[in-house]
Amino acid sequence: MQEKYHPQEIEKNAQQYWAETAAFKAVEIPNKKKYYCLSMFPYPSGKLHMGHVRNYTIGDVLSRYRRMRGYNVLQPMGWDAFGLPAENAAMQNNVPPAKWTYDNIAYMRKQLKSLGLSIDWDRELATCDPNYYHWNQWLFLRMLEKGLAYQTTGNVNWDPVDQTVLANEQVIDGCGWRTGAPVEKREIQMYYMKITAYTDELLEALDTLPGWPERVKTMQANWIGKSCGVDITFPADPESGTPQALKVFTTRADTLLGATYVAVAAEHPIALHAEKNNTALTAFIQECKLGATKEADLATQEKKGMDTGLFVLHPITDEKLPIWIANYVLMGYGEGAVMAVPAHDERDFEFATRYTLPIKAVIKAKDCDLETPLKKAFVAHGVTFDSGEFSGLEFQAAVDAIAAALKQKGLGDKRVQYRLRDWGISRQRYWGCPIPLIHCESCGVVPVPDDQLPVVLPEDLVPDGSGNPLAKTPSFYECTCPQCGKPARRETDTMDTFVDSSWYYARYTCTDQNKAMTDERVNYWLPADQYIGGIEHAILHLLYSRFWSKVMRDLGLLKLDEPFTNLLTQGMVLNEIFSRKAENGRITYFNPTDVDIQLDEQGKRIGAILQADNQPVESGGIGTMSKSKNNGVDPQRLVDEYGADTARLFMMFASPPTQTLEWADAGVDGAFRFLKRLWKQTYTHLQQGVVTVDPTLKTYSPELKSLRFQLHQTIVKVSDDLDRRHTFNTAIAAVMELMNGLAKAQGPEPVSRSLMQEALEAIVLMLSPIVPHICHTLWQELRPDTQLFDQPWPQADSSALVQDEIKLIVQVNGKLRSQIQVARDAERTIIERTALDDNQVKKFINGQAIKKVIVVPGRLVNIVI
RNA sequence: GCCGGGAUGGCGGAAUUGGUAGACGCACUGGAUUCAAAAUCCAGCGAUGGUGACAUCAUGGGGGUUCGAUUCCCCCUCCCGGUACCA
Numbered sequence: 001m002q003e004k005y006h007p008q009e010i011e012k013n014a015q016q017y018w019a020e021t022a023a024f025k026a027v028e029i030p031n032k033k034k035y036y037c038l039s040m041f042p043y044p045s046g047k048l049h050m051g052h053v054r055n056y057t058i059g060d061v062l063s064r065y066r067r068m069r070g071y072n073v074l075q076p077m078g079w080d081a082f083g084l085p086a087e088n089a090a091m092q093n094n095v096p097p098a099k100w101t102y103d104n105i106a107y108m109r110k111q112l113k114s115l116g117l118s119i120d121w122d123r124e125l126a127t128c129d130p131n132y133y134h135w136n137q138w139l140f141l142r143m144l145e146k147g148l149a150y151q152t153t154g155n156v157n158w159d160p161v162d163q164t165v166l167a168n169e170q171v172i173d174g175c176g177w178r179t180g181a182p183v184e185k186r187e188i189q190m191y192y193m194k195i196t197a198y199t200d201e202l203l204e205a206l207d208t209l210p211g212w213p214e215r216v217k218t219m220q221a222n223w224i225g226k227s228c229g230v231d232i233t234f235p236a237d238p239e240s241g242t243p244q245a246l247k248v249f250t251t252r253a254d255t256l257l258g259a260t261y262v263a264v265a266a267e268h269p270i271a272l273h274a275e276k277n278n279t280a281l282t283a284f285i286q287e288c289k290l291g292a293t294k295e296a297d298l299a300t301q302e303k304k305g306m307d308t309g310l311f312v313l314h315p316i317t318d319e320k321l322p323i324w325i326a327n328y329v330l331m332g333y334g335e336g337a338v339m340a341v342p343a344h345d346e347r348d349f350e351f352a353t354r355y356t357l358p359i360k361a362v363i364k365a366k367d368c369d370l371e372t373p374l375k376k377a378f379v380a381h382g383v384t385f386d387s388g389e390f391s392g393l394e395f396q397a398a399v400d401a402i403a404a405a406l407k408q409k410g411l412g413d414k415r416v417q418y419r420l421r422d423w424g425i426s427r428q429r430y431w432g433c434p435i436p437l438i439h440c441e442s443c444g445v446v447p448v449p450d451d452q453l454p455v456v457l458p459e460d461l462v463p464d465g466s467g468n469p470l471a472k473t474p475s476f477y478e479c480t481c482p483q484c485g486k487p488a489r490r491e492t493d494t495m496d497t498f499v500d501s502s503w504y505y506a507r508y509t510c511t512d513q514n515k516a517m518t519d520e521r522v523n524y525w526l527p528a529d530q531y532i533g534g535i536e537h538a539i540l541h542l543l544y545s546r547f548w549s550k551v552m553r554d555l556g557l558l559k560l561d562e563p564f565t566n567l568l569t570q571g572m573v574l575n576e577i578f579s580r581k582a583e584n585g586r587i588t589y590f591n592p593t594d595v596d597i598q599l600d601e602q603g604k605r606i607g608a609i610l611q612a613d614n615q616p617v618e619s620g621g622i623g624t625m626s627k628s629k630n631n632g633v634d635p636q637r638l639v640d641e642y643g644a645d646t647a648r649l650f651m652m653f654a655s656p657p658t659q660t661l662e663w664a665d666a667g668v669d670g671a672f673r674f675l676k677r678l679w680k681q682t683y684t685h686l687q688q689g690v691v692t693v694d695p696t697l698k699t700y701s702p703e704l705k706s707l708r709f710q711l712h713q714t715i716v717k718v719s720d721d722l723d724r725r726h727t728f729n730t731a732i733a734a735v736m737e738l739m740n741g742l743a744k745a746q747g748p749e750p751v752s753r754s755l756m757q758e759a760l761e762a763i764v765l766m767l768s769p770i771v772p773h774i775c776h777t778l779w780q781e782l783r784p785d786t787q788l789f790d791q792p793w794p795q796a797d798s799s800a801l802v803q804d805e806i807k808l809i810v811q812v813n814g815k816l817r818s819q820i821q822v823a824r825d826a827e828r829t830i831i832e833r834t835a836l837d838d839n840q841v842k843k844f845i846n847g848q849a850i851k852k853v854i855v856v857p858g859r860l861v862n863i864v865i
Numbered sequence: 866g867c868c869g870g871g872a873u874g875g876c877g878g879a880a881u882u883g884g885u886a887g888a889c890g891c892a893c894u895g896g897a898u899u900c901a902a903a904a905u906c907c908a909g910c911g912a913u914g915g916u917g918a919c920a921u922c923a924u925g926g927g928g929g930u931u932c933g934a935u936u937c938c939c940c941c942u943c944c945c946g947g948u949a950c951c952a
Contacts, residue, residue, distance in 0.1 A: 853932095
């Protein structure tokens, strides 16, 4: 054995051993308990970043741990290879997205391999491979047949200068990111997937997922947004020329008698009617159509409105209520119209105050009156008043009574409303999966026949920022109609990349299957036992995946209800963001490693400058490591300098996996130092020869006995941390503590040598999921002619965990004052007497009367005086 | 705006079911070793007061429940993620 730890050499050898023995090849073995450990596949952005290292190390720790526990483990890897960044890079470098993507995949694959992950690389897939997206297209056509996919219009961001559709990310402060031109909303034809057909199941099945974090389930439930309320029809006021009755949905029917106006979206039919002969309204509606489509922008924009001059009648009182157009009412949610109750809704209150509309209070707290005039909306549930026959009712009673009255008049009924909308999948972009449809002048929209799938995306185009290059490439779009044979035009929109990532976990089970989307192997491996990925995917990706797996189930492709049994959402790895804004509004981001921070005399930050030109850059706060913000940290330097084991250990030790982590590499030295100490401890021990652990030895000194107690306690703790808690940082800390205690077992006598061997073997086994290379190598030295790969997880010896005496802490009035030593099974009275006899305790009691003595078994005594 | 999460020494974090606040590590300081440095080893290391034993304060801020609160409840501040075309 070498005296020094040389990570590069041992990591190369260990990886070579795993490759030669095909150690991680996953094979379906019926009747063996399986463990499918799935990590969210990366977007091939160029280089790995620290978030990837975190994600894939977590997956690898769990995979290796389960393997030692006797499971048949599958850990696959692939590439989420379609997407916008490839087109941006293509424009910047004049390289086709395909080449950029495949080059990135090659580089990142090499990086991943250098981390020593226990991946079955034979199952690698990339979503830009026609063999993969073939089945996107195939399933889309099945969904079209079943009515689960359909066409309708939708809003997109339109850049009027580049004449192109922009992604939300490409809209900055309402302007196009390349042109700086104010973005317009534009309505276009799009394809949708009917996720709302599964609303109830998607919501209710959350309760069948105990292995998912509560926060993710809460977010999904809120996103689906089930609300019980009442549809209310406000009849048209014929005198004012209102063309039709107005339907609204509200969850606060109890406030109906407080409604003082109604508001409609700019796109609402009544708005379009009112706009005729009213140029001011037309201008306002036009203004509402500007701006981005992002919900955050819409919700924070200044609330503006305009009176239409039209009226509806209040369904209970017949009072005339004015109809306003308001920019905060969304056509896409509910009916595109709301009833406004300024007294009991914050948004309505703000709007009514601004436009001096009446505010009528009808709800008050049960036991006290409202202070009027209201300074702000009273939004809590309460009791109705000033509501005629509906006065004096609590929330539910009021809703029920008003709904019943409306129903009798034919002006309303109870209804359940969801926030969830259908999933628009059309993208006017090149680098994505082509939507397999053909537009024929005679036959209309015609699906591409199955035997002509896949519709292959040409890989040699370079986008130029204006429109979709596919639409300018006749060799792609020119085709013949499969029905009538006449010349036709191929659909040039591609699919949302979330489609690609909605089923890749199923394809891993059968990547070599070219005749079908999946085969019987999918039901051996799925559902994935553990899914690991960033919290940023808590809603969209995970909801779309759940939806797709249910569609696949209903088509007979899968036998499962939910695709991911357990979910671990890792916290994001954040880093600083530095940027400069050019005059045309375009923002350039600079990597933090290229930026120097300027400090004042007190060490406070005063600015940041770019090393390249010594000019200042703006600090954009901290945020997730991403290609678009150029704030990723390449882990390669770490791996090259210290080795993969140090990088893995450091990442796992830095914080618990679910926690957000601000990047800082302080501490890497500590991780490296620990591995060096582990190596040296083993080396020193083995200098006196290999020992076999002798379980019959019972002659442990008190010191060795306590060390052996610590050893087996550590096995219990580390097992629990890896298995149940997934807190790898505390597992590592416990092993470090054990290592620190190991000095006690230093000695030449057989009992010390045996205990040292026992401890080192256990330590190497316990650390092997986290730092597999060094453990692989140390094991060969500790147990020549055996392989760590074949070893089971260490078992704690229960006899070592028995203690005769235990330590209790003693508090006086809740403050720690002393400690006592008592027998393990001491009775309460004895514990109390021992505590009260303690000199330190006596000093604090100081003759005062004892009110109460609290004894928490195994923990503490609290004396209240 | 809305939904979800977070805030503990100089730093990353620990305290698992309401029971010793600061485990483990980094940084720093002192010492040993060295011609010297690196590496390594030993010791110290929340704040304030005290020679010291020790005492008091302290888990983003304010209030509450409890014998006891980092942990539970209410209010507030700031930060992060998502917000349907970034992935």
